[in-house]
Amino acid sequence: MLVVTWNVNSLKAREAFLAEFLDRVRPDVFALQELKLEDAAVPVSMFTQRGYEVVFTGQKAYNGVLLGSRTPITDVHRGFPGDGGDARLIAGTTNGVRFVCVYCPQGQSATSPKFVFKLDFYEQLRAWVAAQDLASPIVLLGDMNIAPGPEDIWDPFGMDGETGYHPLEHDEWRKLMALGLHDAVRPHVPAGTYSYWDYRAGSFHKGQGMRIDHVLVTAPLVGRVTSAWIDRNERKKKGDLAPSDHAPVGVVLRD
């Protein structure tokens, strides 16, 4: 089973780009973040034409998350009490696995009120995750806006204390992992493998990226992860189609 997470930065702007990816890579399950669309505007037929069932929670202009699968998705859950009504979390069960797609706040800067909001969101997320059956197969995946370690960011010394690589965020990351989650990607990609590059200042060209998009799995799934990848080619233009500022992250789970 190939599982993919991707922050598409507007599903509307990325529809054709994503369709090409789905046709070629054919993931079994995928999680998208930053739809930037209301529910009514989600291009459902683009997915169903390709054999996917999709569930989503959208929002005008910001946020919005989606789960897609080739097999039916059941027990769909949207949001959690502390998310302020933002469309940042959707959970559903497919292929015998519970998938939780999340889009964590970016936080702006470490001195911004948005950073407080970000830390609070992690706390709420952790409480929500802790209430799940963590002895069962769960995949928590999405844009978590944290680079966990120095191998996950282009300038760990210069970026220390910046949003995405802040000690308080690393505390949150550790607490989340301590619940019994495991990074499914880290063991399979070399240091310096990133999933996000800012559009500005030629960051992609200069290799100034961060690994902030993650696939975390509970113990029953750890032994089923056979490979993982982050495809930086998807951060490049595709003909005249513009890329997201994030690349897709893939994990293969053995049956």
Added chain:
DNA sequence: ATGGTTGGCCTCCAA
């Protein structure tokens, strides 16, 4: 070059 860019929106906000 003292920032840069993209997407969606109601002329600025979030990333």
